Amino acid sequence: MTSAEFLLWVRGPGLQIAAVIFAFGIILRFFEIYMMGRKKNLSAKRASGTGAGFRTIAKRFLPADSETMRRSTFTIVAGYIFHIGLFVTLFLFVPHIQLFDALTGISWPGLPMPVVDFFTVISMIALLALMWQRLTKPVLRMLSTGHDHLVWTLTFLPFLTGYLAYHHLFVPYTWMLAFHILSVELLMILFPFTKLMHAFTLFVSRWYTGSMAGEKGVKV
Amino acid sequence: MANDKSLIEILKSRGVSRRAFLKFCTTTASMMALPPSMVPAIASALEKARRPSVIWLSFQECTGCTESLTRSHTPTVEGLIFDAISLDYHHTLQAASGDAAEHAREEAMKENYGNYLLVVDGSIPLDNPGYSTIAGISNLDMLRQTAEGAAAIISVGSCAAFGGLPHANPNPTGAASVSDIITDKPIINVPGCPPIPVVITGVFLHYLTLGTIPELDELGRPKAFFGQNIHDRCYRRPFYERGQFAETFDDEGAKAGWCLYKLGCKGPITYNACATMKWNQATSFPIESGHGCLGCSEPDFWDMGGFYTALSEPTLDVQRAVGVAAAVGAAAGLAVGAVNQVKKKRAQSNHETVSVDDFKEEA
Secondary structure (H helix, E strand, C coil): CHHHHHHHHHHCCCHHHHHHHHHHHHHHHHHHHHHHHCCCCCCCCCCCCCHHHHHHHCCCCCCCHHHHHHHHHHHHHHHHHHHHHHHHHHHHHHHHHHHHHHHHHHCCCCCCCHHHHHHHHHHHHHHHHHHHHHHHHHHHHHHHHHHHHHHHHHHHHHHHHHHHHHCCCCCCCHHHHHHHHHHHHHHHHHHHHHHHHHHHHHHHHHHHHHHHHHHCCCCC | CCCCCHHHHHHHHCCCCCCHHHHHHHHHHCCCCHHHHHHHHHHCCCCCCCCEEEEEEEEECCHHHHHHHHCCCCCCCHHHHHHCCEEEEEECCCCCCHHHHHHHHHHHHHHCCCCCCEEECCEEECCCHCCCCCCCCEEHHHHHHHCCCEEEEEEEEHHHHCHHHHCCCCCCCCCCCHHHHHHCCCEEECCCCCCCCCHHHHHHHHHHHCCCCCCCCCCEEHHHHHHHHHHHHHCCCHHHHHEECCCCCCCHHHHHCCCCCHHCCCCHCCCCCCCHHCCCCCEEEEHHHHHCCCCCCCHHHHCCCCCCCCCCCCCCCCCCHHHHHHHHHHHHHHHHHHHHHHHHHHHHHHHCCCHHCCCCHHH
C-alpha cells in the first residue's frame, strides 16, 4: 500500500466506518441510559430543580472547595490544561474547522498555527504528566485498569501524530497525516463504549445531580 | 544513428563555449545536490560521454510529457543535451513511420543490448491488450521485449511511474505502471503531469555523468528533485501559518495571495521541485499563478477526493452514512432499553419481602 492509497482509505471508507460506529454507539448509549429511568420520587418537592441543575453545570467548572483543590491540585491543573488544549486543537485548528465545515456546513474562524501548536504541546505534556502520576502514585496505580490506559493511549495518539504531521517529522507528511486520521478514527470507534463517553454524558449527569439537590431544597 | 561523437564535440558544434559548458556542469551539480567537488568529475564525464542510445516508448499517455520536454523553452544547454542523446525510437518525434520505425527500435535494441536507456511515458493496459497497441504489438509485449536489454528504465510522467490518469478510479483499462510489470531492472520514476523538463534532463545527466542511478525515495523518485515538500518550500506558507486562507478564487484573500489550502491545494502531500525550480524558465509554478497544487507527482492524484477538496475533508459521503447509523442506533437503543425495562419489571414482580423472622427460621 502506498502512502497515497493509505491516506485515501482513511479519508474515505475508514472515516465512514468510524463515523458510522461513532454515531451508532453514541445514540445507542443515550437511549440505553435514558430508558433506564429513575425511581419515582415520592417525597414532595421543596423547590424546582431545573435552575439548580443548570447552576450546577456552571459551578462544577470551578473546583468545589479549597480542600479539594489542595488535595488534588495536580490532577485539576493538568486536567484543565489538557481539556483547554484539546478544545483549542480540535476546534480552532483551521484544517479541522474545514472538516467540520465539510460535514455540517458550519464554519468559524481559527487561530494561527503556532498558537495551536503551543496548545498541542502543553496538552501532550499534561497527558504525560497525568500518566506519570497514575503510574507513580500507589493508590492511583492500584485503581488503574487496562481500560484507563487504553483511553489514555487513544487520546494521546491523535495529539502525537498531529504534532508530528504538522512538523513533517520522521516520515513523509502523507504517511503521518494518514496515521493521524487513523488514530482519530480508532478514538471515534471506541469512544461510545469507553469512559470517553463522559464528553456527552457529563453535562446531563451534572444537571441531574444539581436538580435532585434543588428539589430537596438545597441551595445550589 | 552512429554513436561515435562525444557529447562535448556535439555541444561545441552547436556553439556552446567551454565556459558555458562548465557553468552548466556547476548548475547541474547543485541541482542534483552533489558537492562542488563533483563539478570537474561531471565535466570530464560529460566530455567523454558517448551518445547513449535511448529508446522512448509511449503507451497510454497524452504526449504532455514529450511536449513538456521539447516545447518548454528556447534551446538551452539542457535541450542540446537532449538532442545529443541518440534517440533511436520515439514515435512522436521520429521521422520514420510504420515498419521503418519498428525496425529502428529493433536495430537499436540489438546493437546496444544491455546498454541502452529505456524511457517510458504512459501506463500499460493489463485488461485487454487491444486497448493500446503500436504496430500491432500490445504495450505489455513491447515493454517486456524492450526492457529485456535495457541498462535502466526511466518512467517519465505519472502514468508510467504510478498509472496516472488512466489508472484513475474505476481504471477501465486495468492500467498499470512500469514498475508493476518490470521488476528486474533499475527503474527511476520521474512523475509529474507533466514532469518539470529540467528534472527529466537532470535524471538523464545523472546517468550520463555518473553512470549510476540517483538516490531514490520510497516511490522510486530521485531524492534530489523529489525530496522537497511543496508546502514546506511554498512562498505562501507564512499565510498558512498565520491562518490566512483564500476562501474562493476571487475573494480578497485570493487577491492578496493567501494560502490555498481550503481551496484544495495538495502541496502538503506533494514532493516535487515546482516550488524551487519552477516552470517556464523559472518564471512561476501553479500556486504562484493562483491555483492550488494538484499533487500530480504523487500516486493516485486523480482520486485524492477532487482537486478542490481540502486535504482534511472526507473523500466520500459521510453524512448520509452517519444519519442511517444514528437511526439504527436509536432503534437498537430503544430495543435494548425495552428489554431492560422488562427485566426491571420482572425483577420487581419477583421481589419477595424478607423479614428478620425468615432468617431466624433458617438459623
